[in-house]
Amino acid sequence: MNFSVSSSAFLKQLQVASGALSSNPVMAILEDFLLELKGKLLTITTSNLEVTIQTSLEVQGKGNGKIAISGKTLLETLKSLPEQPVSFEINDETRGVEITSSSGKYKLVGENPADFPELTKPDTEDSIEIEAKSLLAAIDRTIFATSNDEMRQAMKGVCMNIDFNHITFVATDAHKLVKSAFLDVTSETAASLILTKKTLLTLKGIVRADSKVKIYFNKTKAYFEFDNVMVTARLIEGKFPDYNAVIPINNPNKLRINRQELLSSIRRLSIFANKSTNQIVFDIQENSLTINAQDLDMNNEATEQLICNYDGEILDISLNAKYLIEILSVMVSEEIVFEIHSTNKPVIIVPAEQEPNEDLLLLVVTNY
Template identity: 40%
Template sequence: MKFIVSSTALLSHLQTISRVINSKNSMAILDNFLFRLERNKLTMTASDQETTMTTSVEVIEAEGEGLFAVNAKILLDPLKELPDQPLTFEIDDNNLEIFLYFQNGKYNFIGVNGDEYPQKMPLSDSAITFKVEAQQLLNGIGCTLFATADDELRPIMNGIYMDIFPENVTFVSSDTHKLVRFKNAAIQPGVKASFILPKKPANLLKNILPKEPGEVLVTFDDKNACFTLTNFVLNCRLIEGNYPNYNSVIPQSGPNRLIIDRSMFTNVLRRVSVFSNQASSLVKLQLQENQMVVSAQNIDFSTSAEETIECNYSGDNLVIGFSANYLIEILNNIPSQQIVLELSDATRAGIILPLENKENGELLMLLMPMMLTDF
């Protein structure tokens, strides 16, 4: 078996799918890329058993066909240092000895039998399919991924819940401290269904979707999902279980309403939180008509800080505590210069919204308050 391929094309595809490979694998074969040569098409696969990503590249010349696997590190590390040039692979079909020839030299290593590579799980005949623009899927994942949990006891919270309706898809994530709900009416699947997308494949999609033109074909059943993009195919095992009723924990519009510049609020929180208890990052917000006082203190080190901000606030005088870290994280993930903070009282969750939503998108973030025990 022999083929010639562009080093740049090969490297870019391998680097993308290499993110699937774990640093420690239960099976040695999973340290490898799987290559399949068919005519002038070279298909490459990386897997951790739960998630599999496949991509392909056209080769310049090809002789023979076959299947083989190559250690990812042995191949990737030298390719990163090579300038753009044609690479010639010669594989001995009997013992899988591989010679890689390039402009000023050659590499020699032994491949692995590709038949040992685990197969991706097939989807059932009852699988549901819909199409979505790559940018719209990216919007949903990008808004919600940061709020997923790392909870071994409740794995259903460790992914993005995609609640699918005929006229929209709602993306939801929560770690019990914060919750994000993004309703995207630009996606109209025409079906009613739902699934929980694990964090790892969601991260992989977030990385590759910005470079993918056109539509993504989403196919899923009750255990697995497949995302077919222009240049990549991602298969993953879904998180099984029933996601909590997220709408039931979202309070109705609070009577106390703050409108403020997002960047200014974030900068104030960053400065003041330096003086908070580092374990809790607790900050206190004192709200009264058109004014907010942001303060923090650390009793253990006798430090404190306070800043006063002129703002658009209407409602009752209110004092409430939040984790500055969580609040900053939420503010960093709202694509709007002006944000709205709706509050009921000091014991109920605050709702944080963009002042103006993007077309066909409705974003809502929720943050649980903290007891002001240190004040």
């Protein structure tokens, strides 16, 4: 099989697919791009067994066939070439590959494409369509809150709950929880999936914010289709915790404050907090928030006072500075609201003004 293609156009699609190339793989062929030519359509596939990326582009082709080529070699060769047509001649019997550019010829030997993992396609009509910017926002908001506990496999991923015309992404490590819902989606079904962190990081690296993403799913896999790309992802088995059960309701105490001012204050105070607990104490009174940090082992202590709007009873609440910094850093709203039930219940944090068609809730536990 032979084909010619623009070096920059080919490189662009290879870089998209490279998101699933493996380093130190269990199978050597997972370091390769699988190239398949059918007429004028060249399909590029990579896989790390957890995530598979498939993309394609039109080329000037002759013959049909497949070949697996070293990802590192192909990427580095094309990166070093200026924009120009490049030609590939592939001997299907010997798997010899000859690349021709205006500068010269480059020869290498490919691998047997039959050794590449078997590819699957969506076998279901169950799907949902979401704006890419919403998916990317959900990834940014949730991925930091996933657990690293090997004993809680379900919590190592992000739960994606589909309920007809809205979709909710949830992550928790039992210390903090993020629930990010979007109401501007299109679906005729309901389901609950658990996506791996690797899947979400892969999507974050290749999805364009101005596109739309169609998600197909079954019991074991999810398929993300956008532009000319298909990402196939293995789902985490198991049941995600009932997160709604830990979210307090009827929270009468509400504190509204500038997010960036609070974040800066907590970052300073965390320097003086005990390094094993990261504990800081909120002393909340009428329109006044005093935050205290103390490390008795090092004789360190710090206090700051911030202006806020507060409606509720006087409260002293112990919180984890590290978790608060993580939560406040993924929010973008100018002002936020703490919704507090009592000193022994988790604290809810929400944007003072929700984005249109969105509902964002972040929760942090108060007890140690």
